[in-house]
Amino acid sequence: MGSNSRKIILVCEICLNRNYTLTKSTLTQKERLEVKKFCSTCNQHTLHKETR
Ligand SMILES: [Zn+2]
Numbered sequence: 588m589g590s591n592s593r594k595i596i597l598v599c600e601i602c603l604n605r606n607y608t609l610t611k612s613t614l615t616q617k618e619r620l621e622v623k624k625f626c627s628t629c630n631q632h633t634l635h636k637e638t639r
Pocket residue numbers: 599600601602603604626627628629630633
């Protein structure tokens with residue numbers, strides 16, 4: 588892993604569960620990530636937002 592990528596956590600917008608972790612490149616993605624992903628707590632697809 589180079590210095591241009593970092594680990595981020597995706598948090599469900601509704602229940603605030605930390606459901607996903609991923610690595611993103613700080614070179615290509617400067618914006619905050621917002622992804623629709625399945626949340627097992629909400630039992631539906633919800634918006635997940637990047638957190639640190
Ligand atoms: Zn949720």
